[in-house]
Amino acid sequence: QQQVKQSPQSLIVQKGGISIINCAYENTAFDYFPWYQQFPGKGPALLIAIRPDVSEKKEGRFTISFNKSAKQFSLHIMDSQPGDSATYFCAASKYNFNKFYFGSGTKLNVKP
Amino acid sequence: DTEVTQTPKHLVMGMTNKKSLKCEQHMGHRAMYWYKQKAKKPPELMFVYSYEKLSINESVPSRFSPECPNSSLLNLHLHALQPEDSALYLCASSQVGRGGSYNEQFFGPGTRLTVL
Numbered sequence: 001q002q003q004v005k006q007s008p009q010s011l012i013v014q015k016g017g018i019s020i021i022n023c024a025y026e027n028t029a030f031d032y033f034p035w036y037q038q039f040p041g042k043g044p045a046l047l048i049a050i051r052p053d054v055s056e057k058k059e060g061r062f063t064i065s066f067n068k069s070a071k072q073f074s075l076h077i078m079d080s081q082p083g084d085s086a087t088y089f090c091a092a093s094k095y096n097f098n099k100f101y102f103g104s105g106t107k108l109n110v111k112p
Numbered sequence: 113d114t115e116v117t118q119t120p121k122h123l124v125m126g127m128t129n130k131k132s133l134k135c136e137q138h139m140g141h142r143a144m145y146w147y148k149q150k151a152k153k154p155p156e157l158m159f160v161y162s163y164e165k166l167s168i169n170e171s172v173p174s175r176f177s178p179e180c181p182n183s184s185l186l187n188l189h190l191h192a193l194q195p196e197d198s199a200l201y202l203c204a205s206s207q208v209g210r211g212g213s214y215n216e217q218f219f220g221p222g223t224r225l226t227v228l
Contacts, residue, residue: 034216043116043202043219044155089154098143098206099168100217102154 003027004092006103013110019077021106023090026071030092034100035064035075038087047088048075080110116220118203124226127193133223135186135203144186145217146178147202155202155219161186162208193227200224 006023013019023033031052036044050057050064050073057064063076077084090103116137125131135144143162147155160168161180175197177189186203204217 036219041222041224043204043221045219046216049216087152098145098160098162098208099157105152105154107152 003101004103010107013080019080022074024072029094032093036089118220122224130191133188137205141205142208143206145204149200
C-alpha cells in the first residue's frame, strides 16, 4: 500500500508561472512532511518541510500548504524559473521514527 | 561542514566482484542511511544505523552488507550482485533529537553502480 501519493507525474510550466505539486497521505500519525528537489545525477536536497501544527510555510519562492483534515499537502513554486527544472519528491514520516515514505516524484520542466 | 560525501562517484563491477561504497559526514549526526534509487523512482530505504547500531534492515538481500565503523562513516559492502542491482546508491544522515526524534535527512550525491 502506497503511503504517500503524489501528482502529477510530470509538469510543464512557463517561466514566471506557478508550479503546483500535490501529495496525499493515509497515516494520521505522520507529522513531518518534507519536500526534496533532485537534479539528474545528484542526491535529493531538502527544499522545505512542514509539521502539522501550521497550515502554510513559505521560504522564498517555495510554499507548502497543509490541509490536515484532508490529509493533503502541496508545494507551490512561485515565479518558476528554468533552474527549478528537476524532480520533486514529497515525503512523510512519524515523529520519533526514522523512516521516510516518499511520493513517486514529479518531474518539473520550466520552459524559458 | 554541512555535507555528506560518497565515494566512488561511479562503480562498474562484475557479478563475481567484491566492492565497497563509502559515505562520510561530519555534521555530528548519529543516524545514517543507505538508499537505493532506480531511474525515475523515489529513493528506497535499505538500512538505517542509529548510534552506530543497525536499527532498520528493509529485508535487503545478504549480498548487500552494511557497516558503520564509527559515527562519521558508513560503508556498504557488495558481493555477488546481479545486473538488476544497478542503481544510484544514496547515503543520508540526520540528527537524533530529544526523545529519539529524527530531523531532516541530508543526502549525499550518490554512487552510480553498474553491475555487468
